[in-house]
Ligand code: ADP
């Protein structure tokens with residue numbers, strides 16, 4: 389007897405969108421009822437609990453297994469509070485966030501920042517160096533113009549775009565580890581952590597759950613998912629990789645993951661179409677243009693921070709350079725590309741070796 393459940397994870401960074409991942413897992417009632425009490429009589433059976441809350445412009449979802457509802461409620465509350473705290477630090481939408489206050493001091497002397505902001509900026513700068521600036525959190529001024537372009541359905545004004553591009557350069561963002569300070573060398577520079585913050589927040593939420601004794605959990609923020617030990621009786625959490633066609637279409641592959649993170653970046657939902665061309669919300673810092681390649685990138689990595697940022701980086705680098713980048717890390721990558729209407733799938737060798745789940749019955 390199997391009780392199948394399927395969940396769609398809503399993803400968005402500036403507004404709600406439909407799922408990039410379909411997450412499912414199954415729970416074998418029989419094995420729990422008959423075997424668990426015999427073998428582990430001391431351990432109470434675990435119950436499944438699910439919670440959702442809006443944060444960081446998207447919906448965060450937590451699934452966890454605990455002995456009772458009060459401990460599940462307390463653990464999820466603490467995890468969401470941590471996410472809320474990080475949003476208040478890292479958001480580029482809130483003028484009072486630590487990030488925006490740092491940007492307001494661009495052109496001035498170094499600013500001491502929190503452990504969290506320093507950590508995310510350090511990881512961002514590491515990746516910027518390894519990708520020759522394909523991943524670059526100083527892309528803020530250009531991203532803002534593209535957000536407006538999306539709202540107005542009009543390409544950014546070339547002169548404004550040129551001025552914005554002059555402010556984009558990761559080597560004008562200086563970090564000093566000993567004093568934990570950050571310096572933005574040019575006035576007007578704007579940092580944007582949209583390509584890394586959700587993965588980091590999911591990691592931190594999972595860390596809170598672990599500290600509170602929750603070992604089996606999933607934290608998902610739209611296309612960014614972090615999982616710990618699997619549901620009871622399962623070998624992993626079943627994670628479906630969405631097809632390039634977007635919401636409602638069956639996933640193109642199913643993974644079985646435990647103690648890992650998976651992130652998807654792509655233009656399936658967030659893009660603007662102008663004069664017959666699709667421009668993604670991911671920007672190539674070299675050109676200042678939204679990506680026009682139809683590409684969906686899924687990265688599986690040990691942490692959400694790594695998976696999220698690598699997925700964005702590979703989107704900019706494209707399959708060839710992206711595969712090389714990921715192969716040089718412990719991560720793996722799956723890319724679906726549209727080549728004149730034909731779908732091409734590119735997987736790294738390590739991705740091919742990841743355990744697969746059988747495609748389960750539909751929702
Ligand atoms: P999503 O927000 O859909 O999960 P991503 O993780 O790929 O997708 O992040 C995209 C966001 O990252 C953009 O909305 C923007 O805030 C930021 N961004 C865009 N281009 C870059 C880039 N080249 N490097 C770093 N961050 C970027």
Ligand code: MG
Pocket residue numbers: 582583584651653695696697698699700
């Ligand atoms: Mg990302």
